[in-house]
């Protein structure tokens with residue numbers, strides 16, 4: 001199930017409800033949208049592959065729904081990810097995007113997820129893929145994390161979360177950093193490219209030198 005269809009359901013009148021859907025192990029109260037303090041715990045594939053079994057410090061802002069593999073590939077392709085890139089996936093789930101960036105393109109990858117169960121899975125997947133030397137997973141709140149070293153940022157969140165994150169992306173990322181979002185746009189920040197793949201939409205932006213004030 002796509003996140004878009006979940007959003008549509010909410011718009012259709014489900015209202016304040018925690019949604020549990022097939023394949024999803026997280027729930028999110030879509031209307032309440034918690035704003036509590038972040039966690040700052042870090043686990044890495046290299047050091048602690050089974051770490052991250054404690055409870056999350058707050059509810060995730062969005063449920064876990066994985067990006068299908070063809071869409072992952074397109075996200076890396078549209079951003080032209082190369083071996084000298086540092087790819088941050090904000091809300092990294094089972095780690096598939098940063099693992100693919102490392103395995104297929106030789107990039108370094110950092111996954112940020114608030115849910116320790118996702119971090120544990122991602123570390124296990126990195127081990128299976130043989131990329132623990134190039135990826136790292138951190139249990140953190142993506143709204144609090146320092147991602148300024150990124151050269152590529154990937155997202156599969158929700159439109160309202162993208163818009164909320166937009167000022168931080170534009171202020172903290174270096175000009176020229178590429179941003180790719182599966183399914184969700186950035187409101188008034190219009191993408192440079194939009195690609196359809198496997199029934200999904202992929203959006204692409206490049207951080208400008210001087211972001212317009214209305215986007216900050």
Ligand SMILES: C[S@@+](CC[C@H](N)C(=O)[O-])C[C@H]1O[C@@H](n2cnc3c(N)ncnc32)[C@H](O)[C@@H]1O
Nearest residue numbers: 060061062065066067091093113114141142156
């Ligand atoms: C839709 S899934 C996307 C997973 C992965 N990026 C992919 O495309 O396959 C969103 C992920 O964001 C995580 N998440 C939600 N709120 C978060 C937050 N505030 N900080 C960090 N991660 C968060 C969830 O735990 C979930 O794993």
